[in-house]
Amino acid sequence: MTAEQQTLLEKSYKDFTRNGALLSDEAKEELRKIDAALAVVKLKFGENVLAETQAYQLHLTDAADLSGLPEGTIEAAHDLAKSLDKEGWIFTLDYPSYIPFVTYADKRELRKEIALAAGRKAFQANEHNNEKNVLEIVNLRHQRAQLLGYSSHANFILEERMAQRPEKVNAFLQDLLDKAKPAALKEFQELQDFAKKLDGIEQLEKWDSAYYAEKLKQQKFDLDDEKLKPYFNLAYVLAGAFDVAKQLYGLSFTEVDTIDKYHEDVQTFEVRDENDAFVAIFYADFFPRKGKRNGAWMTSYKPQYWKDGQEERPHVSIVCNFTKPTASRPSLLTFNEVTTLFHEFGHALHGILADTTYPTLSGTSVFWDFVELPSQIMENWCYEEACLANFAKHYETAEVIPMALVDKIKESASFQEGMATLRQISFGLLDMGWHGANPSLIEKVKDFERTQFASTSLYPDVADNAMSTSFSHIFDGGYSSGYYSYKWAEVLDADAFDFFKQEGIFNRAIGEKFKTNILAKGGTEHPMVLYKRFRGQEPRVEPLLKRAGLL
Template sequence: MRHIVFDQKVINISQNISSFIAMAILTEKFNTPHDTAPFSQISEKHYLPAFEEAIALTKKEIEDIANNPEPPTFQNTIEALAYSGQTLDRISNIFFNLHSANTNDEMEKIAQEVAPKLSALGNDITLNLDLFVRVKTVYEQKESLNLTPEQETLLNKSFKDFARNGALLDDDKKSKLRDIDAKLSVLKLKFGENVLADSNAYQLHLTNADDLKGLPEGVIEAAAALAKSVGKDGWIFTLDYPSYIPFVTYADNRSLRKEIALAAGRKGFQQNDNNNEANVMEIAQLRFERAQLLGYATHADFVLAERMAESPTNVNAFLNDLLAKAKPAAEREFEDLTEFAKQKDGITQLEKWDGAYYAEKLKQERFQLDDELLKPYFKLENVLNGAFAVANKLFGLTFTEVQNIDKYHPEVQTFEVKDEKENLIAIFYADFFPRKGKRQGAWMTSFKPQYIKDNVNERPHVSIVCNFTPATETKPALLTFNEVTTLFHEFGHALHGMLANTTYPNLSGTSVFWDFVELPSQIMENWCYEKEALALFAMHYQTGELIPMELVEKIKESATFLEGMATLRQLSFGLLDMGWHGQDPSSIASVKTFEKAQFEATQLYPDVEDNAMSPSFSHIFNGGYSSGYYSYKWAEVLDADAFEYFKENGIFNKEIATKFRDNILSKGGTIHPMQLYKQFRGQEPQVDALLKRAGLSA
C-alpha cells in the first residue's frame, strides 16, 4: 500500500514538474533571438497548463487594478489595463495562429476547451463593476487630464469597451451575456473546423489522361505528385485553391468542372458530421440576442457603431449605390460571356462551373493574355523580393532572411526587417503553401504586437500565410497573376503591422476600425500593375528576361476585364453578410432559402440547389468580418483614391510614401481613420477614382 501511494506521489510530482516546465516555456520570457516564439520547444501538451497559468495571472493583474486603494488615474487604471494580459496574449497568438496554419486533432480539442475559458475571462473583465467604476471615473475627468491624442483615444476606447460589452447590465443580463459569449466562442471554432474537414475530405482522383485536357503542365505535374504522395496512380485534385482554381479555369471536361465545383459549394452543407447549417443559424441568433441585450437593434448596429460606416443604413446605401452602378455592366459582361460560350462550344446556359473557364478563354482571345503566359515571369522568390524592393523604395526597409529564428513548419521563411539606419523594425514570417492542417485562403497575423513600455519600443513579429501553387519536380513555385496580387495584398497588411509606432498594444498596427484595415493591403496591389514596379521583379525564371512591356500593357488593359461581374460578386457577399446580421434572424427557417433571397438582386448564374455559401462563409462566421464584409469595397474607394495621389506624383514618390507611412501605417488606431486619411490625402476619399479604375464610370 505504501509502495502504491509512494508511486502515486512520484507520478504526481512528475506531472507537476512537467506542468511547471510546460508553463515556463510559454509564460516566461523567451530566451530566443528578438524574443521570438520557440516553436521547436512547444508541443500540444504545453498549451493547456500555460493557458491556465496565464489566465490566472491576467485575473490577478485585473484584480490589482480594480482593487487599487489609490484614486483612479489614467496611469494606474487605463494604462495599466492596456498593458495587462500580455503573457496570455502571447500564448493565444502562438496557439491560435498555429490552429489556423498548422493544426491537428489535438490542437482542435484544445481550442474547443480553451475558447470558452477565454470568453469567460473577457466577460470577467468587462463585467467587473469595480473596474468599470474606476474607468468611468477617469473618463468623466478626461477634459482636465491634458491627454495626448493617443491617450484620449485609449481612454475613449476603454470606456466604450466596457459600456458596449455589458458593464451597465444588471446581474441577470450579465449572466445571460456570459452564456451567449461562451456558446459563440465554441460555435465559431466548430464552424471553421467543419469547413476544413469537408475541404480535406474531398479528392478528385483521375486516372484517364484525356480528363486532363486543357490543364497546364505544372498543374498536372502537381496533381501527379499529390497522387504519388498518397500511394495512388494518376492525378489528384483537391479543394485547396492552387488545385481547385486552375482546374475550374482550364479543364476542358465540363462534367469534371461541375463535379469539383459542386463539391466546393457543398462545404458545410451536406448531410454529414460537418454540416454547418445549425451553426450558422445559432451564431446569427446569438449575435442578435447579444446585441439586443446591449441595447442595439441588431448585431450590425452593434458592430457598425465602431466603424467608419457608422450604421447599417449607411452600409446598405453604399452597397446598393455600387450595385446600381455595377449591375448594368455586369449584365452586359454576362451576356457577352454567354454568347462567347455559345459560339465556342454551343453552350446555351452558362453555369457557375463555366464562369472561370470561359472568362479565361475570352480573356486570352481579347488580350492574347493568360496566366500560363505570365507565370514564368512570377517565380515566388522573385515576387517576394519584389514586394521587399517596393517597400524599400517607399519606406526604406530591408529584408534579410535569417536561419536562427525558430519556425513552426519547415516551409516557413523568417526575415529581419530593418530601416535605413539598421534599426530592427520587425520580424517577418512567410508561409506560402497549402497543407492538410492549414485553412484555405490568405491572411496576415502577428505573434507579437508593437508597443512602447518603460521607454523600450518593442518591435512586432508579423506573419503572412497563403496557399500558393507549390514547386514541382521540374518547376519552381510560379504564381498566377492573382496570386501575385494576393501576396502584395497580405504584404500590405504586414507593413501596417511592421511599421506600427504607437505606445499601447491594443492601438497598434492593424488594431483599427475594420473598414479601414484593408486600405494598406489593397493599395499595395496597385504596384503590381505598374511598369516601374514590375521591372523590379517580373523576370523569366529560366532566362532572366524582364517581362516584355507589351505584356505589362496587356495586364493593365485586362485589369478591368469583367470588373462589373467581379464587383457584383463582392457586393453579393456584403449583402448576404448584412442580411444575416442586420435583422432579427429568428424567422429564418432555412439557410438555403434565406440565402437565395439575399442573392436575388446580384444573381447572374442559375442557382445550384445543393450548394450554399453561408455554411462555409468563414469570413463572417469564423473570422472577424461579421457585419464587415462590405469593408473590402469600402476600402477599394480609399485605396483607389490614395493610389491616385501616388500616380499624380510618381508611384515611388518618397514624400507621398512618407506621408502614407506617418499618417496611416504607423498610427494604428490612435486617431479616427477619417482624420488620418485626410491628414495623408488632404481631403476625404472620392468614389470617382474607384469607378474610373474599375471602368464603371458613366
C-alpha cells in the same frame, strides 16, 4: 491628454461596456452563456468547413481528363497522388488545385463535379453540416446585441466602424450595385454569347464562369495566366514587394535562420531601416499542408508598443496557399496570386511600421473598414511597369517580362469588373442580411440566401449548393457585418493611389506621408482624420469607378 490617450480612454471604456460592464448581474451571466455558446459553435463551424474541404478528392486515372490543364497543375496533382500511394492525379478543393481546375479543365462534366463539391461544403446530410450552426451563430449574435442595447448585431459592430450604421452600409452597397449592374449584365451576356459561339453552350452555369472568362480574356487580350506564370517566380515576387517597401519606406528585409518557426516551410526575415536600426521580424508561410486552412491572411505574433521607456518591435506574419515548388520548377504564381501576396504584404507593413505607445492601438488595430486600405493599395503597384520590371523575370532565362505583356495586364485589369463588383456586393448584402435584422424567423439557410442574392444573381441557382455554410469570413472570421469593407476600402485605396500616381509611384515624400499618417498611426485617431491628413481631402469614389471601367 494626447489624441492617442483620448482614443485609448474611449476605446477602453467601450471595450468594457460593449462586453457587458454596465449590465446587471443576471444579464452579465446571460452574456457569459451567449459568449461561451458562440465560441463553441464558431469553432465547430470552422472545423466542419476544414473537414469538408479535406474530405473531397477528384481522383483521375485517364490522361484524357487532364485536357486543358497547365503542366504545373498536372505535376502537383501527380505528386499528391504519388504521396498517397495512388496512380494518376488527385485534385482537391484547396485553392492551388481547385482554381486552375475550374479555370482550365476542358471537360465540362469534371468542372461541374468539382465545382458542385465546393458549393456543397458543410451543406450535406452528414456530421459536418453547418446549417444549424449558421442559424445558431446569427441568433446568438442578435441576442447578444439586444442584451447590450443595440437593435441588431450590425448596429453593434458598425458603431466601431467608419460606416457607423447599417443604413449607410446598405446605401453604399446599393449605390455601387446601381453603377455596376448594367456593366455586369452586359459582361455576362458577352460571356454567354462567347460560350455559345465557341462550344454551343445554351445556358452558362457557375462551373463555366472561370473557364470561359479565361478563354474570352485570352481572345480579347491574348493574355494567358499560364504564359505569365514563368515571370512570377515566388522568390522574385517577394523580393519585388520588399523593393517597394525599400523605395517608399526605406526598409530592408534579410532572411535569417536563427529564429524559431512552427514549420520548416516558413521563412523568417529581419527588417531594418535605412540607419540599420531593427524594425521587425517578418515571417512568410506560403504553401498548403494538411490541417492548414485555405486562403491568405496576415497575423501578428507580437505588436509594437512602448513601455517604461523601452520600445518593443513587432513580429508579423503573412500566410498564403501557393503551389509548392516541384522537382523541375520553383513556385510560380498566377497574376492573381501576385496581387494576393502584395495585398497581405500591405497588411504586414501596417504592423511592421507601427509607431504607437499602446499595443491595443498598434498596427492593424484599426476600424475594420479601414484595415484593408494598406493592403489593397499595395496591389496597385503590381500593375505598374516601373514596379514589374524589378521582379517579373522569367525563372529560366531571367528575361524581364515584355512590356507588351505589361500593357495587356493593365488593359485586362478591368476585364469583367462589373461582374466581379456584383459578386462582392452580393457577399456584402448576404452578410448584412444575416446580421442587420432579427434573424429568429429564418428557418432555411438556402431559402434566405435566395432572397438576399435576388438582386445580384447572374447564374442559375444550384439547389444543393449554399454559400453561407462555408462563408468563413463572416461566421468563423472577423468580417460579420463587415464584408462591405472590401469595397469600402477600394474607394479609399483607389483615391490614395491616385495621389501616388500624380506624384510618382515611388515618390518618397508621398511614401513618407502615407507611412507617417496611415501606417505608423494604427488606431490612435479616427481613420477619416488620418486619411484627410494624408490626402488633404475626403476620399472620392470617382478614381475607383474609373479604375474599374464603370464610369
